[in-house]
Amino acid sequence: MTTSLSFRWGLASLCLGASPLLHAAPSAADTETDVEQRLDPLVVSATLAPRTASQSLSSVSVIDEASLRRQDPTDITDVLRAQPGVDVSSNGAFGKTTSVYLRGTGSESTPLLIDGIRLRSATLGSPAWQFLDPRMFERVEVVRGPRGSLYGADAVGGVVQLFTPQGELGDPEPSVTLGGGSHDSRRVTASVTGGDDGTRYAVSASHFGTEGAEVVEGEGDKGYDNTTGFARLSHTFHSGAEVGLLALRARGNTEFVGGDTDYVQQVAGVYGELPVTEAWRSRLTLSESRDESDNHDDFGDSVIDTRTRTARWENTVAVGPHEWIAGAEASRDEVSGTTDYDEDSRDNVAVFTQALLDFSPISVQAGLRYDDNDAFDEEVTGNLALGYALDDHHTLRASYGTAFRAPTFNELYYPGYGNADLDPERSASVELGMRGQFERGFWDLALYQTDVEDMIANVVFDGVSTPYNVDEARIRGVELSTGAEVLDWSLRAALTYTDPEDQETGNRLAHRATRSLRFDADRELGDWTFGGSIIAQNHRYGDADNDQRLSGYGIVNLRAGWRFAPHWSARLTLENVFDREYATARDYQGRDYIDAGRAAFLSVSFGAQ
Numbered sequence: 141m142t143t144s145l146s147f148r149w150g151l152a153s154l155c156l157g158a159s160p161l162l163h164a165a166p167s168a169a170d171t172e173t174d175v176e177q178r179l180d181p182l183v184v185s186a187t188l189a190p191r192t193a194s195q196s197l198s199s200v201s202v203i204d205e206a207s208l209r210r211q212d213p214t215d216i217t218d219v220l221r222a223q224p225g226v227d228v229s230s231n232g233a234f235g236k237t238t239s240v241y242l243r244g245t246g247s248e249s250t251p252l253l254i255d256g257i258r259l260r261s262a263t264l265g266s267p268a269w270q271f272l273d274p275r276m277f278e279r280v281e282v283v284r285g286p287r288g289s290l291y292g293a294d295a296v297g298g299v300v301q302l303f304t305p306q307g308e309l310g311d312p313e314p315s316v317t318l319g320g321g322s323h324d325s326r327r328v329t330a331s332v333t334g335g336d337d338g339t340r341y342a343v344s345a346s347h348f349g350t351e352g353a354e355v356v357e358g359e360g361d362k363g364y365d366n367t368t369g370f371a372r373l374s375h376t377f378h379s380g381a382e383v384g385l386l387a388l389r390a391r392g393n394t395e396f397v398g399g400d401t402d403y404v405q406q407v408a409g410v411y412g413e414l415p416v417t418e419a420w421r422s423r424l425t426l427s428e429s430r431d432e433s434d435n436h437d438d439f440g441d442s443v444i445d446t447r448t449r450t451a452r453w454e455n456t457v458a459v460g461p462h463e464w465i466a467g468a469e470a471s472r473d474e475v476s477g478t479t480d481y482d483e484d485s486r487d488n489v490a491v492f493t494q495a496l497l498d499f500s501p502i503s504v505q506a507g508l509r510y511d512d513n514d515a516f517d518e519e520v521t522g523n524l525a526l527g528y529a530l531d532d533h534h535t536l537r538a539s540y541g542t543a544f545r546a547p548t549f550n551e552l553y554y555p556g557y558g559n560a561d562l563d564p565e566r567s568a569s570v571e572l573g574m575r576g577q578f579e580r581g582f583w584d585l586a587l588y589q590t591d592v593e594d595m596i597a598n599v600v601f602d603g604v605s606t607p608y609n610v611d612e613a614r615i616r617g618v619e620l621s622t623g624a625e626v627l628d629w630s631l632r633a634a635l636t637y638t639d640p641e642d643q644e645t646g647n648r649l650a651h652r653a654t655r656s657l658r659f660d661a662d663r664e665l666g667d668w669t670f671g672g673s674i675i676a677q678n679h680r681y682g683d684a685d686n687d688q689r690l691s692g693y694g695i696v697n698l699r700a701g702w703r704f705a706p707h708w709s710a711r712l713t714l715e716n717v718f719d720r721e722y723a724t725a726r727d728y729q730g731r732d733y734i735d736a737g738r739a740a741f742l743s744v745s746f747g748a749q
Contacts, residue, residue, distance in 0.1 A: 179582050185281040185301040194577045197525040197537045199586045205278035212713050216274045222658035222675045224619040224634040225284040229651045229724035232355035233736035235364030235394035238270040242297030244615040244640030249296035249545050257407045261431040262446035262473040265548035271405045273368045275329050279303040286569045288521030288543030289507035296543040296567045307333040307340035319743025325350040338376045345369045353736040362395040380415040399437025406430040425452045443477040461498035482553040486514040501529035516564050519544050537573045551607045559607050567592045581624035590615040612643040632660045647686045653677040669701040682726035693722030715739045
């Protein structure tokens, strides 16, 4: 890839821009370039500029549009589960509280970005993964390892970024999907994309509803519904300048044992990008994200709304084979509702810089960020990665990075619970990895250790639970991922070993499995596609004392698709084929949150799919 091409794609991909997307599914008609792009895809989230997976000097996973459509998941975390270094636990199926752990770090230490805009609850610290409709996205990037120098607070275990459709220049391309299945589930999705004379657009809407499944034994089915709308518009001028906007809003209701919640998840942003010189481009993004909930339970009614507004300015300069990125970011978190927090807002100002240097066969990536926050003063984070190309197919990499997790509003200010004197959790990580990249396959091996200081834990004094900086954790792990595309088969496999230990007690950190396996296989046969996934994890504990043991599990998912007429297709998915009962979390009474058993879903689509 030439420097000019890398630079042009990099700037188009920052913040609200999405990376170049991969649409093709495996077929005999695929070119070698198509296969190479799927096996060594471009990744934006690791460096803020596009690098292939083998060039990124990071442990990365990409789930492209073809994979998302083949698997047709109900929940975005269904495609994340048991990916390399990824663990997921949930309080039942269909819109129930879900946590995502990267490399054994907490769910609050896994930032979620939607086209560069961070979405989370400022009171809980983690995003509501369960309310995101997978059909609104066409690409998922998972970057493992600290990214505090790029994204600031909470990027301890890594980041997950979801990309929405940009729209393509050309005639409008509409599509409609209708489907239904087990648990009285039903879904309708409609979209249209297109563009003309430098203007591109993408608009889509969806509704999913289900009577739900049993969450806790004997408590009956708990329903869920979700309505999501998305719109994106951009225009590129003849000068190369670009402006655009994005809005995504999801709202609905989810039932749980003892009550229900009306929720809203929303991101919106506008951006402008200017080519200052041939080698320097500047971009300004203004964005807002919202997490809103209206809760009705046995304890009464409550409203908790959080909002984050952010202004981010990025500058990228290309000099020969090297790139420099520098910028500043200002954000404000606000909390409102029925709870009277001691503080209801906080501001954060940051500056950051990064160098991407290519001294082939050696490459260097270095970054530094300074954050100044109302609640916890100043933090400096950094990263350094070195890569060495052993030959045309093998790259050795080593990296060191620091990060921090900011205390949440609940931990700092919740009445009768918060501790305003909390310090951030601080971490340091070291990683050694190697990747083999070939014409029809790849493999990637990573070994890492993360040390976390000042972990925030609840301590009981005089019968009152209060968060304190008391614990330390050491997390070690090994990740092996591999993939191949041969004879119209697309094969992917991941093996993960994680040892997340609380150094104070010697116990395993709660809710984490230590071993996991994922295997995905898909094949095209003319107008038909067939595939399946095997997911297996060992046991975990539902509490910090490791008294509540949750058994491991293994499930098999199958899928098939049929293009039965021009522009028409049908898709059938069968999840948990052998109807295994399993749980990844437990309630405060010690009862398992049961995941859904066997479930089938059939959909019919018209248009571009």
